Amino acid sequence: MSADYSARHLSVLEGLEAVRKRPGMYIGSTDSRGLMHCLWEIIDNSVDEALAGHGSEIEIVLHRDGSVEVRDQARGIPVDAEPRTGLSGVEVVFTKLHAGGKFGSGSYAASGGLHGVGASVVNALSERLDVEVDRDGRTWAMSFHRGEPGVFDDNGTKTPDAPFTPFELSSELRVVGKVAKKTTGTRVRYWADRQIFTRDAAFLADELIGRARQTAFLVPGLGISIIDERGEEPETTHFKFDGGISEFAEYLATDPGVTDVWRLEGSGTFTETVPVLTDAGTMVSTEVERECVVDVALRWGNGYDTTVRSFVNIIATPKGGTHLAGFDQGLMRVIRAQVEQNARRLKVGNDKLDKDDVLAGLTAVVTVRLAEPQFEGQTKEVLGTPAVRAIVTNVVATALRERFASTARADKAQSSALLEKVVAEMKARISARTHKETQRRKNALENSTLPAKLVDCRSNDVAHSELFIVEGDSALGTAKLARDSEHQALLPIRGKILNVQKASIADMLGNAECASIIQVIGAGSGRTFDISMARYGKVIIMSDADVDGAHIRTLLLTLFFRYMRPMIEEGRVFAAVPPLHRVVVMHPGSKPNETIYTYSEPELDGVLKALKRKNRRYQDPIQRYKGLGEMDADQLAVTTMDPRHRTLRRVGISDAEQAGRVFELLMGNEVAPRKEFIVDSAAALDKERIDA
Missing domain, CATH: 3.30.230.10 (Ribosomal Protein S5; domain 2)
Structure with a gap:
């Protein structure tokens, strides 16, 4: 590198080339987040029109070819010449930075676009952008290639790879059709430039739907439609709210x-x-x-x-x-x-x-x-x-x-x-806070304050310790013999705990089973939950493989979701997967029999068919476990508790808001939505799965 530094080393970027050189300054990033930011720059222009009282419908189309289109029925971008530049209003909006109708000219009392760079930045970062404006009884059109106005030779199919001829002496806002005199609106379709955006950048339908819903709430009476044509069948989502x-x-x-x-x-x-x-x-x-x-x-x-x-x-x-x-x-x-x-x-x-x-x-x-x-x-x-x-x-x-x-x-x-x-x-x-200041880590003296029914482990190593929440005393007896007492602790619960989605905090803390679970984990509950104080690295819910067991598991997960959510967010809550069937394959002579455990009806059918094809004999009837208490200690250890052989299902939260709504639907006070959910979902029920 040269040691001297003078004016000749300075770069002066003109117009849209500055945007292409430093896109992060304008859209934050060049991944999916930046791609979505560009889309919302275009959508917000239509929303600002709706806020000003022009147009009540916005349509967003995610095309199969990777382009996106935004349509509205607002006033339409001005098509007359802008006095200072001599360019049409359409070309000014899409090619000039810091140009627009939101700089105090009276066109908008309040708007989201304030820097005048939204549409021009999107244009600069697009391989192709087409805009059509319905205004003055005509449809006006203009196309751009990486921000430069010109004409694409489409041959009937719009594509960014079509031959492009830029305007040389002057630009032309073409008239491509006629409309009714009072018909106005704007349609913008663009293909994001893959030279700018990362290879995996994509329009995120869920994020688009979430923000469209949010915008419809904020602008009462505005209808927003999203049409996603990228799948096998187009999916349409529409939002319109009057309650604000x-x-x-x-x-x-x-x-x-x-x-x-x-x-x-x-x-x-x-x-x-x-x-x-x-x-x-x-x-x-x-x-x-x-x-x-x-x-x-x-x-x-x-x-x-x-x-x-x-x-x-x-x-x-x-x-x-x-x-x-x-x-x-x-x-x-x-x-x-x-x-x-x-x-x-x-x-x-x-x-x-x-x-x-x-x-x-x-x-x-x-x-x-x-x-x-x-x-x-x-x-x-x-x-x-x-x-x-x-x-x-x-x-x-x-x-x-x-x-x-x-x-x-x-x-x-x-x-x-x-x-x-x-x-x-x-x-x-x-x-x-008082409790936290006086609380000490687990030691021999502290064990006396824990619930008497807790069967604790010997190790103080939190990372490798496990707490099994066991359904019933019968399963507890077997689990005591099956566990590794060095690292595995057991806490039995009696039946179905309180549904904390309906109950108040006081009722929850007053419930013996809920209070025991919170006390044993030792990290508090609710806002005061401190995961660093948790006494176990894993919490494993071990319930029977039947409908009642699933209900108990759901009730326990509701408790964790509402009052100990960081445990789920950090992936420290698991559900044990006990087997449903035990198949004993008989060997001839003195060779010991082989035991195969299966965890579902289809798996059992597959195992039995495979044995019949090999002419292997097995004990009939097949043993079906109705509960954990029917297993002996060796079977429970091998199938459910021994880390070398067991299967665990990690409980996670991909979307906390959506999870909260599901928990409220299934476990909350409102009966009518739950009844409607059950009725609507009845057709999808597999009767063979009912344990009756």
């Missing part, structure tokens, strides 16, 4: 409610100095007054998980910002004041509320709408406008005080229940 963020909060919440959804609305104004483009084409610093509209939907449930989603002009801000800071401040200010006013009734004493105490069980959707918000970076993950914090704080605090001051019976009951929940969370946190 109240309905969104209900959707996000999975636990039974302590309060209904509360809606907190208001607005405030602030001034800021911004550069404004004059008619003469110069930028002049001008003090302008802005309005910030705040709309919050929140509800508390009896769980301890917190779900807060924040948005600015319907753009998600996953890392928060000044609006979320204002929400937290307003919430804490009012709740702390209410607890202090009711300290005697709530028996608070001298303890102080923590933020986590208030947020436990909270589901909230925080939205603000304002013109030209300041984001940190093009990916718009953090709101930076300073004045928004004070406005949100004031709106949230004022609306919450009105709610607590309400004399309506329902409001008074819910406010009282909320304060009791918050104080209970505070006391649980303080108790857990």
Whole structure:
């Protein structure tokens, strides 16, 4: 490398070549995440039109050839010439950085696209992009190759590999059809450039569906359709909600409610100095007054998980910002004041509320709408406008005080229940902290405080120790003889434990079986769960291979999912797989018989057919295990407990929100959805699997 460094070493990147050189500056990454960011830049343009009152339907098509198309019935991109450049509005939008209708010209009161680089960046990073605009009774069209306008020689089939001829002297916005005078809209189809994006980058249907659903919640009345043509059959998903963020909060919440959804609305104004483009084409610093509209939907449930989603002009801000800071401040200010006013009734004493105490069980959707918000970076993950914090704080605090001051019976009951929940969370946190400070690791003296029915192991090595939760005392007796007492501990439970999805925390802790499991694992429960304090490296649920055993396993998994979820998230919860059948193959002469264990009916059928083909004899009838207690110790050790031979099923959570909804459906208080699920799924039931 040369030691000198002067102006001739500097590179000046013009226009879209800067985007292609440093795509990460504009879309974050060049993997699937960046690919999805590009798609949402195009979709958000259509959503901004819907927010401005133009167009109520958006259609997104994932084509089989890898391209994606976004269609709307909004005003359509302007097709007339832009005065300063002389180019059509379509070409300006798709080829010029920091150009668009969202810089205070009055076209949009509040929008998500604020830097004017969205469509042009997508165009720069696309091998081909086609845009069609219905406007003024005509359909206008233009094509681009890696950001350069021109014409593709398609021969009837659109493909990015078609011969391309760039415009040389001037660009042409072609007229390709006629439409009704009042018909307007825009269609954008593009093929992502594989020179830019990684080989495995792909449009993620699940992520697209999730965000489309979210957008439909945030813009009441907007219909969004997703058509995925990449499979054998096209799949269409459609979203349209009229309830807005109240309905969104209900959707996000999975636990039974302590309060209904509360809606907190208001607005405030602030001034800021911004550069404004004059008619003469110069930028002049001008003090302008802005309005910030705040709309919050929140509800508390009896769980301890917190779900807060924040948005600015319907753009998600996953890392928060000044609006979320204002929400937290307003919430804490009012709740702390209410607890202090009711300290005697709530028996608070001298303890102080923590933020986590208030947020436990909270589901909230925080939205603000304002013109030209300041984001940190093009990916718009953090709101930076300073004045928004004070406005949100004031709106949230004022609306919450009105709610607590309400004399309506329902409001008074819910406010009282909320304060009791918050104080209970505070006391649980303080108790857990005290317990944690005095708790010591397992030793011989500590064993006396554990449940008497625990059959503990000798080793203190957490990583290699295992806790078997055993169904019934009969199985416990066999398991004692089958286990490795150095590393394997046993905890018997009696029948089916409490369904903690329906029960309160107090009921759960008051249940002997649940309390024993939490005490034996030794890491606490709920928000105070500390996985580093867990006394066993693996927890293995060992229940019978029948319907009752499956129900017991589900109840235990519900307990772990709600109150000890980190154990599942770190892959430390397992289900044992005991055999269903024992086949004894008889050998002639003095050769000992061979034992084969099978774990399903199809496996048994396959083994028996294989033995018949080889003319091998086996004892009849085949032994079918009805429960673990029917095995002797050697059989249980070989099939279920010995790490050298056993099979374990690891319990995992690929999608915590979806898992929460399934647990609430199957185990929650609402009977009607569960009944509907059972009726709808009845046709898929295999009657042969019923153990009766």
